[in-house]
Amino acid sequence: MPRHKKPKLAVWKFTSCDGCQLSILDCEEELLAIASRLEIAYFLEASKRTMRGPYDISIVEGSVSTPEEIKRIQDIRSNSRIIVTVGACAASGGIQALKNFRDKNDFLSLVYATPSYICTLDTALPISRYVPVNFALQGCPINKGQLLNLICALLEGRTPNIPTYSVCVECKLKGNICILVSKNAPCLGPVTQAGCGAICPTYNRACYGCFGPKETPNATALASELKTCGFSNADIARVFRTFNPTREEFYQIGRQYERSKKSD
DSSP states (O other), X not given: OOSSSOOEEEEEEOBSOSHHHHHHHTTTHHHHHHHTTSEEEEETTTOSOOOOSOEEEEEEESBBOSHHHHHHHHHHHHTXXXXXXEHHHHHHOOGGGGGGGSOHHXXXXXXXXXXXXXXXXXXXXXXXXXXXXXXXXXXXXXXXXHHHHXXXXXXXXXXXXXXOSBHHHHHHHTTOOOHHHHHOOOOOGGGBBSOSXXXXXXXXXXXXXTTOBOSSOOHHHHHHHHHHTTOOHHHHHHHHHSSOTTSHHHHHHHHHHHHHGGXX
């Protein structure tokens, strides 16, 4: 980063629930320390004051789901030195990408009282499908510790130290009993990147992979194990499509079991 002035940070929202932006605000005391090293130039969730670009770092939340958002992310890319996407929506489309596998009008009629007012693309896709991205921080929402690690790494010009191992490691460190084995819950922990602290398995809930695929996941083997445990093809397709449906490792399994669900 330039030493003669503070780097300019911008935070942008696309189609999302705002949860990852709230995770930034949840940094609280740490955020004040960060603000002393950065010029927060654009962050509507936190401030009315905005500054024009170019920006050194742009943090982008949400998926590209409308025609207007395509033009906007291209403008942000041309005005930003580094783009970091945060959250499952920005990394893989998120929950709204469920419409990618159905007629979008079916969802519009269920969600909106007057669907005719809605202008949306047929798909909700990750930011990287439209512009180059320098780094993607996963999660739904993101882990604030990982976010602070990332921002500090960018300021210091080093590689962020984000774990690439699975949620199973966090689960074992907490002393949890495997919920797939003990409760027959559809746990994606073995193929999901750590960061959530295994919060769902800790409270006896299934893991739906909201932190996205870990490094070199064996999703095929896990899907076969779920089948052995009695889950239907439709169930397996659904669990892989919940939070990160467009990530290649999960997309292929979802498509394979979706095609096979007639044999359930």
